[in-house]
Amino acid sequence: MRKIIFALALLLNSVQLFAQTDSVEMADTLRSNGKIYVVVVCIVIILLGLLAYLFSLDSRLKKIEKKSSSKN
Template sequence: MKKITFTLLMLLATLNLFAQGSQVEMADALRSNGKIYVVVVCIVIILVGLLGYLFALDKRLKMLEKKSADKN
């Protein structure tokens, strides 16, 4: 429940960033060429990889903590 609340809070905190105009020339050029989707896909792949690694690491740590608690 805390994770969901924290995530929603962070999403709400970024809403004011969307109020600014999008006058970035590089983004406009990438958008007009259709290459912006390649950039977005690359960013999503990197983020999914990082999240997968963090969840796998968390799972291993929980397993080690459980083994440590069982020995004591």
């Protein structure tokens, strides 16, 4: 049942993507001014920061798990 719901959600998502055939005026303006690269760089910096935070959090959790397993 979960697979059917997941497939239906993917199908509905792809139908929405096909409906967006009009060009986006804001994106065209940013692209023509060269500012789209600033937006992309900001998004990449945010994603890299989130990934770094998650990896540091993962390493801290592994240390805590090692300490708790060695005490038992």
